[in-house]
Amino acid sequence: xxxxxxxxxxxxxxxxxxxxxxxxxxxxxxxxxxxxxxxxxxxxxxxxxxxxxxxxxxxxxxxxxxxxxxxxxxxxxxxxxxxxxxxxxxxxxxxxxxxxxxxxxxxxxxxxxxxxxxxxxxxxxxxxxxxxxxxxxxxx
Amino acid sequence: xxxxxxxxxxxxxxxxxxxxxxxxxxxxxxxxxxxxxxxxxxxxxxxxxxxxxxxxxxxxxxxxxxxxxxxxxxxxxxxxxxxxxxxxxxxxxxxxxxxxxxxxxxxxxxxx
Numbered sequence: 001x002x003x004x005x006x007x008x009x010x011x012x013x014x015x016x017x018x019x020x021x022x023x024x025x026x027x028x029x030x031x032x033x034x035x036x037x038x039x040x041x042x043x044x045x046x047x048x049x050x051x052x053x054x055x056x057x058x059x060x061x062x063x064x065x066x067x068x069x070x071x072x073x074x075x076x077x078x079x080x081x082x083x084x085x086x087x088x089x090x091x092x093x094x095x096x097x098x099x100x101x102x103x104x105x106x107x108x109x110x111x112x113x114x115x116x117x118x119x120x121x122x123x124x125x126x127x128x129x130x131x132x133x134x135x136x137x138x139x140x
Numbered sequence: 141x142x143x144x145x146x147x148x149x150x151x152x153x154x155x156x157x158x159x160x161x162x163x164x165x166x167x168x169x170x171x172x173x174x175x176x177x178x179x180x181x182x183x184x185x186x187x188x189x190x191x192x193x194x195x196x197x198x199x200x201x202x203x204x205x206x207x208x209x210x211x212x213x214x215x216x217x218x219x220x221x222x223x224x225x226x227x228x229x230x231x232x233x234x235x236x237x238x239x240x241x242x243x244x245x246x247x248x249x250x251x252x
Contacts, residue, residue, distance in 0.1 A: 041161075044224075046161065052168040052236060055240045056171055059246065074247075078247050082240055089236040
């Protein structure tokens with residue numbers, strides 16, 4: 001009876017499933033809808049792919065591009081992309097975890113600053129690339 | 141299990157789409173590995189560059205093989221069935237970040 005009282009947290013109406021007895025659940029924690037957990041996992045994977053895409057693009061620039069006349073031009077374009085990829089790989093996990101916790105404790109999903117960072121870095125790199133390309137065209 | 145069977149109530153096939161997402165992500169890694177391998181053949185061979193490239197391919201491949209295997213196991217029937225837990229995804233994030241760090245070193249010190 002006492003054990004039952006311990007595991008029976010207040011299940012919210014509708015979606016909630018009480019945590020399994022003997023699990024590591026805390027008071028107030030509910031098991032999220034599996035569909036939402038799967039969607040969260042796919043979002044994590046989509047960010048991982050974004051990270052891999054940026055890393056691959058940065059590698060292609062530093063390894064496959066012909067050299068610019070401007071010294072370090074390829075690194076100027078490629079390395080920020082790779083660094084952004086590393087950053088995204090790390091935050092993809094912490095964001096996944098925050099979303100999962102928010103669902104478990106029925107809080108609103110936290111905002112993410114990743115999309116803004118991606119937009120800013122990619123824009124800046126594009127401008128650098130444009131300037132380098134224009135300078136090289138003017139020289140030849 | 142007290143949890144509902146998601147496939148019984150889920151017309152969106154969340155489990156299957158998640159499996160496909162794992163496949164796409166693995167393919168992205170192969171593309172990354174191919175870019176490194178292509179980079180290795182350009183210019184004079186540098187032992188350190190070769191070492192970094194091989195490390196990316198081996199560690200990255202292992203990370204994804206393990207992650208994908210875990211995901212299929214989790215999606216299957218029986219006691220092992222559960223949605224993703226931190227220990228399932230953290231190695232993938234660390235592995236991807238590791239690939240990125242290796243790529244950064246490669247690009248910074250060994251551009252072709």
